Amino acid sequence: MEKYGLYVPKLAPQKEYFAPGHRACVGCGEMLAVRQVCKALGKETIVINSTGCIEIVSSLFPDTSWEMPWMHTLFDNAAAVASGVESAIRVMQRKGKYRDGKVNVVAMGGDGATFDIGLQALSGAMERGHDFIYVCYDNEAYMNTGIQRSSATPYGAMTTTSPPGKKSIGQATWKKDMPAIAVAHNIPYVATASPAYPFDLMAKVKKGAELKGPAYIQIYSPCPTGWRSAGEISVKLARLVVETGAFPLYEVENGKYKLSMDFEKLRPIIDYMKPQGRFRHLTESDLVLIQKRLEDQLQELRDKSNAN
């Protein structure tokens, strides 16, 4: 694992489409994931971005970090805007009004834009079968507005609107199973990824782009600011979250589940939670409850994966 630092830069495409100089926090896992996604997609790509950290740090007028055509309109509609772009290219290519050749249309947003406010637009775009990729960068809360809970926030986590207190454990609900919602749309490709596994991540994005029809990819995106964790351990957290079973990596191709990696023995959840201030208040029994839930969820995924 330690050798990643040596061979990733050699094996990954050199070309950057997300230029440095943006205003993301030190140790931002989301921007690392954005870079990997862009490398995987390559030049023939149009990015539709919802409002959120990515948009804010990369597009302060008149600067831009985007070396790809990029469009931002609102918080809640990236998938719908992407529908319009994809349809426009399709009809104009048919009418000879747009350059021939495959163009990857990718909509991207955070977990708030995906799980919550943009869910309807995303559902519509997936149901209609547009040939596009939706990438959700999941940092498990509304980080851009100041760490408010979303339906992606894990049980027990402290956020500014799910503060632990005498009558509160913190986030009182379990993380919404957004990939399952995407799968329920019968789309060709759904996957989860983590920037600690860049080749897995890039292969999934590539596959999503190559398959015709909608693809939904949910990428775990460490947020040192929102999670009260040290910036230098973001990649480590992105690995621990997988090794503890808190964010299993898998793909669902045409409805068939496949775990991308599995572990004979999961690392205890404490290893993942301890370095993060957002879980600091949790008790031993809280952790037992969480560990059990995560193991059950992983077993469900294993069962689905083995059923194929």
Next chain:
Amino acid sequence: MAKKVGTEASFAVADAVKLANVDVIAAYPITPQTHIVEKLSEYVADGELDAEYICVESEHSAMSACCGSSATGARTFTATAGQGLELMHEVLTIPASSRLPMVAAICNRALSGPLSVWGDHSDLMGVRDTGWIQIIAENGQDVHDLTIAAFKISEHKNVLFPVMIHMDGFHLTHVIEPIIIMDQEDVDKFLPPFEFDNKLDPHYPVSQGTYAPPHIYPEIKKAQDVALVNSKETIKNIFKEYGDLFGRYYNPVETYMADDAETILVTMGSFSETATLAVDKLRDEGNKVGLIRVRLWRPFPFEELRDAVKSVDSLIVLDRAISYGGPAGPLCSEIRSALYQEKKRPQIISFISGLGGRAIDPEHFESMILHGQEVAQSGSNNEYEILGVRE
């Protein structure tokens, strides 16, 4: 050859969109807009129009998809009404500020609650300040001609603003009347292909919709306002070009028997044609009455309006929307504001009527004008009066 056919006003919109050879339509069904999009769906299904029809899951997504489509350089159309326009509201400011051309047919409908599918101008007024060009149609011929002209206006390099063509729900959308449907060759002569300079293209990457902190936001907004105000000249030129080519002229402010009138009724939309009957009758009785219809609502035609009313004694302004707790109906507010600085200005009476599809018949218009003349003579402290309502 263009030919006159008996058809529904909604179909005349669909025909105009087909003649404009639109690339992308994104729409969500809502009464009374449905006949437009149903007809367009048929045209696409039958291969008569080569377009992508995106059956979106909401009007919010309809307008969002239109933004994406236009930004990619596709000729883009949508249609909606009432609550649909309200649901679009968040998105409407985007094409106006990002300068994304598109045309929307708005089948004006009252706003809930209580729920009403029938027409008035509440929805039109609700989106007044979103930065769109808003043009008001009165009859089936208007909607056909103005929809075609709207594409040219919207996509013109001096304009690049989205355009709404407003038509009254049911009172116009569902009316069947003789309409001259344009000939494809004529439309092709008038309407050039859409060429968008900043389209989304991997070979010429641009960033669209970047965010603006206080050091630049006001400059962007001023530039937008200046451009919208300046678009009026291009709109007038395109109206004139259309008239010169096809013989049907449109103006930001339309007048009827207004030249020597002492009292002028001001209206907007399809009810204006009914009002002419009342004007005719009162004229026959020696009452020097005229009519002004505001056709261009945004950018507001201040000069044209001032010019049209410069010798009149009193104006009676009919609004079909309420600005709750406000100064008058929205149209009347605009007119009072437009004339306030004038040295000689008429008395301006604000009436609100015809809400939620309530018809205004010729005799209602007649009594409205007479009542307005009475109020103008005797004076009144009322900011506005709501007429035709059971007390």
